[in-house]
Amino acid sequence: MSFAAAAGLWLGLLALPVIALYILKIKRHRRDVPYLRLWQDLVADKAFRTLFQRLQRWLSLLLQLLILACLVGAFAILTLSDSFLREDSIVLVVDTGASMNGKLREDGEGGTRFAAAIEAARAIIEGRSAEDEIAVISAGPQPEVLQGFSRSTLRLREACDALTVGRASSDLRAAHRLARDLLAEKKHRRIVLLADASGGAAEEIAAQDGDVRWQRIGENVGNVAIVRFQARRNHALGTDYLLLVVRNFADTPRQCRVEIGFEGTTKKVLPLDLPPDGEFQETIPLTLPEGGYAKAELVHGTNADGTPITDGLALDDVAYAAVPTARLYRVLLVAPDEATEAPFKAALGAMGTLIDRAGCQAMSVDAFAARPDELAEKFDLILFAHVAPPALPARGNYLCVNALPGGLPAKELGIERQPELKEADTDHALARFLEVKSIRPATAKPLDLSGGTPFLSTAAGPVGVVMQTATRKVVYLGLDVLGDLFFLQVAFPILLRNVFAWIHEQDSELVDPVYAPGEVIRARFAVADAKVEVGFRHEWTRQEGRREVDVVDGRFAFAETAEPGRYWVRTADRDFRTTVNLFDPAESDLRMPGTAPAGDIDVERAGFLFGRDLWPVLLLAAAVLWVAEWVLFHRRFTE
Amino acid sequence: MFDADFLRRLEYLDVVARKILQGRIRAERMSTKRGTSVEFEDYRNYAPGDDLRYLDWNVFGRLEELFLKLYREEENLHMTVLLDCSRSMAFGQPDKFLYARQIAAAIAYIGMSNLDDANVRAFTRDMGPAAERLRGKGKVKVLFPFLTNLTNGGETDMRRAFRRYVALERRRGVVVLVSDLYDRDGVIPALRYLKSRRHEVFVIHVMDKDEVDPPLRGDLRLVDSETGAFKDLTVTDALRARYKEAFEGHARAVETWCRSAETGYVRALTQVPFDTLVLKILKRGGLVA
Numbered sequence: 001m002s003f004a005a006a007a008g009l010w011l012g013l014l015a016l017p018v019i020a021l022y023i024l025k026i027k028r029h030r031r032d033v034p035y036l037r038l039w040q041d042l043v044a045d046k047a048f049r050t051l052f053q054r055l056q057r058w059l060s061l062l063l064q065l066l067i068l069a070c071l072v073g074a075f076a077i078l079t080l081s082d083s084f085l086r087e088d089s090i091v092l093v094v095d096t097g098a099s100m101n102g103k104l105r106e107d108g109e110g111g112t113r114f115a116a117a118i119e120a121a122r123a124i125i126e127g128r129s130a131e132d133e134i135a136v137i138s139a140g141p142q143p144e145v146l147q148g149f150s151r152s153t154l155r156l157r158e159a160c161d162a163l164t165v166g167r168a169s170s171d172l173r174a175a176h177r178l179a180r181d182l183l184a185e186k187k188h189r190r191i192v193l194l195a196d197a198s199g200g201a202a203e204e205i206a207a208q209d210g211d212v213r214w215q216r217i218g219e220n221v222g223n224v225a226i227v228r229f230q231a232r233r234n235h236a237l238g239t240d241y242l243l244l245v246v247r248n249f250a251d252t253p254r255q256c257r258v259e260i261g262f263e264g265t266t267k268k269v270l271p272l273d274l275p276p277d278g279e280f281q282e283t284i285p286l287t288l289p290e291g292g293y294a295k296a297e298l299v300h301g302t303n304a305d306g307t308p309i310t311d312g313l314a315l316d317d318v319a320y321a322a323v324p325t326a327r328l329y330r331v332l333l334v335a336p337d338e339a340t341e342a343p344f345k346a347a348l349g350a351m352g353t354l355i356d357r358a359g360c361q362a363m364s365v366d367a368f369a370a371r372p373d374e375l376a377e378k379f380d381l382i383l384f385a386h387v388a389p390p391a392l393p394a395r396g397n398y399l400c401v402n403a404l405p406g407g408l409p410a411k412e413l414g415i416e417r418q419p420e421l422k423e424a425d426t427d428h429a430l431a432r433f434l435e436v437k438s439i440r441p442a443t444a445k446p447l448d449l450s451g452g453t454p455f456l457s458t459a460a461g462p463v464g465v466v467m468q469t470a471t472r473k474v475v476y477l478g479l480d481v482l483g484d485l486f487f488l489q490v491a492f493p494i495l496l497r498n499v500f501a502w503i504h505e506q507d508s509e510l511v512d513p514v515y516a517p518g519e520v521i522r523a524r525f526a527v528a529d530a531k532v533e534v535g536f537r538h539e540w541t542r543q544e545g546r547r548e549v550d551v552v553d554g555r556f557a558f559a560e561t562a563e564p565g566r567y568w569v570r571t572a573d574r575d576f577r578t579t580v581n582l583f584d585p586a587e588s589d590l591r592m593p594g595t596a597p598a599g600d601i602d603v604e605r606a607g608f609l610f611g612r613d614l615w616p617v618l619l620l621a622a623a624v625l626w627v628a629e630w631v632l633f634h635r636r637f638t639e
Numbered sequence: 640m641f642d643a644d645f646l647r648r649l650e651y652l653d654v655v656a657r658k659i660l661q662g663r664i665r666a667e668r669m670s671t672k673r674g675t676s677v678e679f680e681d682y683r684n685y686a687p688g689d690d691l692r693y694l695d696w697n698v699f700g701r702l703e704e705l706f707l708k709l710y711r712e713e714e715n716l717h718m719t720v721l722l723d724c725s726r727s728m729a730f731g732q733p734d735k736f737l738y739a740r741q742i743a744a745a746i747a748y749i750g751m752s753n754l755d756d757a758n759v760r761a762f763t764r765d766m767g768p769a770a771e772r773l774r775g776k777g778k779v780k781v782l783f784p785f786l787t788n789l790t791n792g793g794e795t796d797m798r799r800a801f802r803r804y805v806a807l808e809r810r811r812g813v814v815v816l817v818s819d820l821y822d823r824d825g826v827i828p829a830l831r832y833l834k835s836r837r838h839e840v841f842v843i844h845v846m847d848k849d850e851v852d853p854p855l856r857g858d859l860r861l862v863d864s865e866t867g868a869f870k871d872l873t874v875t876d877a878l879r880a881r882y883k884e885a886f887e888g889h890a891r892a893v894e895t896w897c898r899s900a901e902t903g904y905v906r907a908l909t910q911v912p913f914d915t916l917v918l919k920i921l922k923r924g925g926l927v928a
Contacts, residue, residue: 028860028871034727034735034850035821036863036870038885043872 070622089186095195097170139175141518168517199586222250223312225588248274291325322577330359409451419444445478526554717812731847762800797829841903
């Protein structure tokens, strides 16, 4: 039961005796007079005043009920707060996430949500009881205590002044946990959450924790956001593509357009007509072997007066995608004869975006056996096609097709005719994107493994196995695919891309292509350099810079990613591009669940609504009403 | 009611009254009636049936005519206290009825000791019980029990009561009316009737301070103590002021008439001790002037 309902119930019950007492109060008392005629003659001309006097009586009753309501309200406040002299420990958790940059109202009036939150925080600080102590937490991606518990209004004001809104996703749950930690030793705990919906987190926290009061900031505001923009390279097809997802976080349809550019040049413009809660998804093919940054920007058109239309949040109207520079691999093809060699050459030759044709070479197994270590060092991959050496060098990367080299922890079980391949383990790096059912090998050579990890099998045993040591990686594919055009033209390039991705992990991107604001950029694999250089160009502050980051045990971390924009990591020999984008529906969705009150109204009333200090006001109101009622009731006898 | 203190105060009143009345009034008054006293006044012819003891034989010897000697009759003052016993007299603190009986007792006592004949008659709508022909102080044994046993109740109808009084008491004399003067048919017509019968009327208007300035305020139901009729009204300060004016007007109307009719009138506020009031009356000489 809410406070209002309880007070209403009490008021309703107490109103009955008040009304009864009032009826007794206005009940005419009998007074004997010796000679009534004297009075009768006097009041004959005053009958017209009776109606007004009756109205005065009911007005008096109304005032008494109001007095009762005030007293009940004051009593309830004191009761709910255990004791009106108690000291409350209050933690103000102010959402400083990206969504707080959004509009307070749909019409743009009232400024940003963050400004409203600050105003509300100040109102609470100014309106608190002198006994209350308050702490201030900034709820950004990493919650931060700006001010520990203090009763100093000056310090608390300074903490409010120190609050800044970020462009990262806020972690309200972490901030809530931090607030609970702060309040662990406190007796009377209260948490005031000054936040918008934040993807339902605020409402969930308020529902789960009875000490939390969620002060809603912001109205129901619509917003269109880019929720995904990322470049991918299709090594199999030798092309890049951009994946764009735009979502309408509004209860009304929205029309806008998205402009996609690359290194300053507009490549594509897509008009969007988004239904309520609608999503637009588009895959845009591009061929950008040189790599760079693609930019997607939402444009909402202009108003009738030419001013640009802005939606709820501008932060999610711009996104960047890092397109990595393509790397070409050198492959040594070892085959028993030209007939075997030809189809593989043709397949490798078709993979222009992945294979360095000039750097590729073919030879016999004897030629390989003459200088295996040198060749293993020179080539990125050595492909054994239907032939294998008796032993592999201790270093190097190898793909063995239909032939098992000696010295490996496996032995062939024999030849399996017309094998039926089982569904591959799609989670395995080598089986990704492979359409196994379409592969029709003439024969298979399953293995009896004593080591390694299978990723492809027939009924007789594993036919796809990876075997790895610290310095050597071997992929075994025990299939005779020379007669399978589908395999050679479609599946083989995919497999080869997977092989490169696996055995040349260090040649993949050192960092992820996209990070969220505030997320730490970490190396995905060890680097040999002692330092790396991280550069950035922030989208909103327009700041550019470089930082030298120490590499410890081959790893590094860069945490200055609060600002969305373009980032890159430079090692001794390569640049790796990445981006920081706000792809967070929780921040982009500015709608309020349920009936959202106007932000500024709550702000104005925040201090009073929250504080127990309302009880003296109610008592004062009761006293004033009592005097008014007394004057009103007795004025009738003095007029 | 009539305790030792009361008697002591009556004695004091009696002494004071003698001093006041000495040389100004006499207990004996010359009556215009001829009677059997020792003071000769006239002769008249004898008529059969006359008392032969009053024949003047000296005149008969000289004139041989029978003449009867006429002497001036000495007539006692006949004073009647008419005591209002209606229910309205129960109002006040102390109630007006008690006060009125004390006044009646005092006046009757003085009359009994200084004059010759005193009567006390109760009335409401009609004449009630009476204590008659009280002469001498010894009659207090009759007077006091009579007054003590009187009860009040019923409405006032002075005109009817006075008509009955006139019918009962044909002798003229001093009539002292002790009443709060509340009569639906009006007081003045009744007084005028009494006056027309050549009574010497003296009005003692008994009133309580709560009548003069009623301590009433608020939403009240006013109930007439005599009739039981009621009126709901809100008594405001303004209404109270108007009531006071009306009450004063009512009393002043009676007083004005009394003055014009050479009738004594005095207001008797129950908060004033009865002996003080009686002295005031005696000093003014209105009662027996």
